Amino acid sequence: MSATRFFELPSPFVLRRGGSLAGARLAYETWGELNPAGDNAILILTGLSPSAHAAAGRDDPSPGWWEAMIGVGKAIDTRRFFVICVNSLGSCKGSTGAASPHPDDHLPYRLRFPDICLEDVAQSAQLLVAGLGIRQLKALIGPSMGGMSALAYGVMFPGQAPNMVLISTAPHSLPFATAIRSLQRECIRRDPRWLDGNYASDSWPEDGFRLARKLGMVTYRSAQEWRGRFGRKRVSQPSTQAFGREFEVEAYLDAHADRFVGSFDPNCYLYLSRAMDWFDLADHGGAVDIALAKMQVRRALVIGVPSDILFPIEQQREIAEGLRSAGGVVDFYALPSIQGHDSFLVDFERFAPPVADFLGCL
Incomplete structure (x- = not known):
């Protein structure tokens, strides 16, 4: 209910x-x-x-x-x-x-x-x-x-x-906040699946949106917290991809991106993000x-x-x-x-x- x-x-x-x-x-x-x-x-x-x-x-x-x-x-x-x-x-x-x-x-x-x-x-x-x-x-x-x-x-x-x-x-x-949000919007817009905002409901610009969310998470927390929380810890199973995930802080960003993508519409994100910069x-x-x-x-x-x-x-x-x-x-x-x-x-x-x-x- x-x-x-x-x-x-x-x-x-x-x-x-x-x-x-x-x-x-x-x-x-x-x-x-x-x-x-x-x-x-x-x-x-x-x-x-x-x-x-x-x-x-x-x-x-x-x-x-x-x-x-x-x-x-x-x-x-x-x-x-x-x-x-x-x-x-x-x-x-x-x-x-x-x-x-x-x-x-x-x-x-x-x-x-x-x-x-x-x-x-x-x-x-x-x-x-x-x-x-x-x-x-x-x-x-x-x-x-x-x-x-x-x-x-x-x-x-x-x-x-x-x-x-x-x-x-x-x-x-x-300017710093505006710069970050501008980069987040660019990440979304440069995803090939954004299609000038005309993406299908089952084919979102997920790669760009994931990058936008990760960039946001970097600014939402502090270096001091991450230093104490993650330090130099490695993940138990590193990625097999070249230059793939290796550190726990990377896994943390991936997890937040996974939760966010699919739960919020990318175009709505663009509009509200810009509204913050305009205010x-x-x-x-x-x-x-x-x-x-x-x-x-x-x-x-x-x-x-x-x-x-x-x-x-x-x-x-x-x-x-x-x-x-x-x-x-x-x-x-x-x-x-x-x-x-x-x-x-x-x-x-x-x-x-x-x-x-x-x-x-x-």
């Missing part, structure tokens, strides 16, 4: 960079109960690849991607809060994206899908929240790309998210600090880790200082995790307590 629900967006749904979508929808899941006043809702906006299934629930008991954070007695306590997690517009996990059927011929959009940006992700999420009868969120939570989408939400709908939790995110991509909070006022001041945030928790090379801790510090300068009460944590950008997905001993403390004070 699936706990996923669907919200129909207005048709046409007009996009920020031009174009529109007809019959578009968002996939989402909820936990807990909305109180009679409708003022206990927490919205979670996800990173690039997660689905709306962030945690187990009554209708779907399988573990979610943030299982350790959401539930009874956990950091995001479902006894107190009504928790909503949205699968981003443009994804392939239930929301309308490049893999969805085009309304004209019911074949996949592929590259007919219009340009999408994170402001579109934010706007669609806000329409869902309003559609659920919620006028103001108790808190808005966004890790990674979800934090960028949360910043877009805050500046586009001032005062509707007065309390924010921003995790390992940024007001814009730095710049400074577009909303001319400077990051001006945009942060527009958001009317009363309280914020901003968390990052110094070992993150994709979203460096300086970017979280910039957000925290900007919100503080705008009059918000801001808690900022640089957590000593060695798991890099993926820390918020694995190092719950460090990430859960500040989130629980912050939400407990609301």
Whole structure:
């Protein structure tokens, strides 16, 4: 049984960079109960690849991607809060994206899908929240790309998210992050089976997508973690191919690529990856600090880790200082995790307590 629900967006749904979508929808899941006043809702906006299934629930008991954070007695306590997690517009996990059927011929959009940006992700999420009868969120939570989408939400709908939790995110991509994502997109596009986005459902550009995922994994973790975790360990059965797999760290990358390929549509990956590079909070006022001041945030928790090379801790510090300068009460944590950008997905001993403390004070 699936706990996923669907919200129909207005048709046409007009996009920020031009174009529109007809019959578009968002996939989402909820936990807990909305109180009679409708003022206990927490919205979670996800990173690039997660689905709306962030945690187990009554209708779907399988573990979610943030299982350790959401539930009874956990950091995001479902006894107190009504928790909503949205699968981003443009994804392939239930929301309308490049893999969805085009309304004209019911074949996949592929590259007919219009340009999408994170402001579109934010706007669609806000329409869902309003559609659920919620006028103001108790808190808005966004890790990674979800934090960028949360910043877009805050500046586009001032005062509707007065309390924010921003995790390992940024007001814009730095050149290093853009360079990595550009290389990932090129890996996909140069696969002969990509066919200008017109690959068949049973013949994906797997080689290019595997390389893109491996390159991503190199940036999601840290050299310090891998040094302690893998060292110079060899695999028990080296590849017989010339220059094939020999070290355990190579096996680790292969395993992640194997799990990811086939679970996420390559064209959707291209669209959302580019949306991250396009996002710049400074577009909303001319400077990051001006945009942060527009958001009317009363309280914020901003968390990052110094070992993150994709979203460096300086970017979280910039957000925290900007919100503080705008009059918000801001808690900022640089957590000593060695798991890099993926820390918020694995190092719950460090990430859960500040989130629980912050939400407990609301």
